[in-house]
Amino acid sequence: MRRALTAAIAALTLTAAGTTVTGAPGQAAPAGWGRPQPAAATPTPGSPGLGDSYFPDYGNGGYDVGHYDIRLRYEPATDRLTGTTTILATAIKDLSRFNLDFVLAVESVRVNGWVATYTRAGDHELVITPARPLTKGQQLTVVVKYAGVPSQTTVQGYTAWTRTADGALAVNEPESAWWWYPSNDHPKDKATWDISVSVPTGVEVISNGVQPRDPLPEAGNRTRWSWRSVKPGATYQAFLAIGQYDIVTDVAPNGQPVVNAYSTTLGERLPAARASIERTAEIVDWESGLFGPYPFEAQGGVAGPVDGIGFALETQTRPVYGPGFWRRGANPYVVVHENAHQWFGDSVSVADWRHIWLNEGFASYAEWLWSEEQGEGTAQELFDFTYDSYPADSEFWQVRPGDPGPSGIFDDAVYDRGAMALHQIRLAVGDAAFFRILRTWTAKRQYANGTVAQFQALAERISGRDLDAVFTTWLFTPGRPDVTAAARTTAAPAQPASWTRIRAAHDLLGR
Numbered sequence: 001m002r003r004a005l006t007a008a009i010a011a012l013t014l015t016a017a018g019t020t021v022t023g024a025p026g027q028a029a030p031a032g033w034g035r036p037q038p039a040a041a042t043p044t045p046g047s048p049g050l051g052d053s054y055f056p057d058y059g060n061g062g063y064d065v066g067h068y069d070i071r072l073r074y075e076p077a078t079d080r081l082t083g084t085t086t087i088l089a090t091a092i093k094d095l096s097r098f099n100l101d102f103v104l105a106v107e108s109v110r111v112n113g114w115v116a117t118y119t120r121a122g123d124h125e126l127v128i129t130p131a132r133p134l135t136k137g138q139q140l141t142v143v144v145k146y147a148g149v150p151s152q153t154t155v156q157g158y159t160a161w162t163r164t165a166d167g168a169l170a171v172n173e174p175e176s177a178w179w180w181y182p183s184n185d186h187p188k189d190k191a192t193w194d195i196s197v198s199v200p201t202g203v204e205v206i207s208n209g210v211q212p213r214d215p216l217p218e219a220g221n222r223t224r225w226s227w228r229s230v231k232p233g234a235t236y237q238a239f240l241a242i243g244q245y246d247i248v249t250d251v252a253p254n255g256q257p258v259v260n261a262y263s264t265t266l267g268e269r270l271p272a273a274r275a276s277i278e279r280t281a282e283i284v285d286w287e288s289g290l291f292g293p294y295p296f297e298a299q300g301g302v303a304g305p306v307d308g309i310g311f312a313l314e315t316q317t318r319p320v321y322g323p324g325f326w327r328r329g330a331n332p333y334v335v336v337h338e339n340a341h342q343w344f345g346d347s348v349s350v351a352d353w354r355h356i357w358l359n360e361g362f363a364s365y366a367e368w369l370w371s372e373e374q375g376e377g378t379a380q381e382l383f384d385f386t387y388d389s390y391p392a393d394s395e396f397w398q399v400r401p402g403d404p405g406p407s408g409i410f411d412d413a414v415y416d417r418g419a420m421a422l423h424q425i426r427l428a429v430g431d432a433a434f435f436r437i438l439r440t441w442t443a444k445r446q447y448a449n450g451t452v453a454q455f456q457a458l459a460e461r462i463s464g465r466d467l468d469a470v471f472t473t474w475l476f477t478p479g480r481p482d483v484t485a486a487a488r489t490t491a492a493p494a495q496p497a498s499w500t501r502i503r504a505a506h507d508l509l510g511r
């Protein structure tokens with residue numbers, strides 16, 4: 001959920017296509033054979049991006065993915081990953097070629113069984129020319145075979161893949177998939193996943209969703225782990241945690257499977273990790289009461305290794321947490337945050353990365369609601385204390401959470417001022433309307449996408465109020481907004497009991 005690549009990438013323009021790699025000549029389609037080409041329709045290339053306002057070349061145009069079958073083999077000793085990903089998609093226009101986002105070395109591509117040619121473009125584009133043009137509405141089966149060392153495959157000197165002493169983590173935002181499966185890498189194209197990974201026996205593999213079968217022994221003292229996600233998700237929501245883990249399974253109050261996993265490297269941090277992550281089912285149950293029914297098929301959390309990631313990510317059905325959250329004892333606030341994302345970010349995803357407040361503002365506000373629930377400080381007290389913690393001349397107030405810029409999507413302001421904005425909306429509409437707005441938002445846009453303007457329109461419709469001043473002031477105007485004395489509890493609020501844990505979590509989540 002943070003990185004240095006985004007800023008550099010945003011400034012990038014696509015370069016011309018690179019070297020052409022051709023499939024075995026004998027297997028290519030004979031020219032002019034088997035090509036139904038209506039005279040009127042001239043197939044054209046799919047666009048190399050979806051026109052995201054921050055990352056215009058992320059994702060691709062011309063097709064829509066329904067499912068990824070990701071079948072991998074991984075060697076922890078060398079970080080070598082080999083894979084075959086089968087993509088089920090539909091052409092949404094007549095296509096002469098189309099792109100996938102991917103950076104590992106590709107060995108072959110087939111489209112509907114036919115060998116396809118492919119080239120590289122930009123820094124992460126795989127440009128695929130099928131043997132036969134594709135027609136609008138046509139079902140596509142794209143099979144990509146590949147291999148590489150993801151930790152040594154860099155874009156602008158960066159890799160989103162984290163190699164650890166005992167395995168690896170594929171956990172990142174907004175880039176993650178490029179290093180382990182070819183995809184249409186933008187939240188607007190959601191799909192389901194089957195993910196299976198063969199590793200040396202004794203190594204664990206944790207991923208999203210449920211295990212459709214027990215780990216299966218394979219030749220050569222290996223074991224294949226399988227995971228399945230049956231609800232559509234954004235590409236960056238898919239994850240891998242490979243290494244030495246203790247897995248704890250249970251059943252949640254709503255009957256769903258809970259799978260938690262703890263790196264065996266955690267040492268003295270393990271009890272704090274367990275005392276936080278083992279509350280996942282309780283927290284999801286509480287959040288379901290506020291935000292509507294839990295949108296996915298399984299629950300859980302992964303406590304990553306000490307040499308892994310320095311943040312946490314709301315990976316679908318099962319967030320992954322870096323070890324820093326357990327440094328000073330248990331911290332359920334980060335568990336509240338990442339699981340609130342299951343509604344705000346995962347089920348309802350940004351339609352464009354500029355709308356990141358819909359993810360981070362809401363997940364951060366969930367922490368204030370949990371504090372209120374636990375008697376550790378009300379949302380109002382947290383608003384007052386957070387507001388006072390940033391002096392009026394702080395750079396913090398110059399970032400607009402509603403449009404923070406490509407290098408600012410994980411700025412502290414998106415989290416803290418983002419939560420303050422939601423509190424102001426709550427004050428403007430009252431509690432009953434506020435929580436009805438949240439539940440309607442998650443219900444109407446389940447497994448889909450949203451924009452800040454769409455959220456404002458919904459909030460105005462449900463509350464019957466013009467909220468333009470609140471949205472403009474708190475999300476789109478640089479500078480510290482004035483808060484009247486009437487909108488504060490006291491002039492100098494005491495530090496809420498939850499403050500240090502919320503602050504500790506945000507120090508690792510934002511930047």
Ligand SMILES: [Zn+2]
Pocket residue numbers: 001314337338341359360363509
């Ligand atoms: Zn977050």
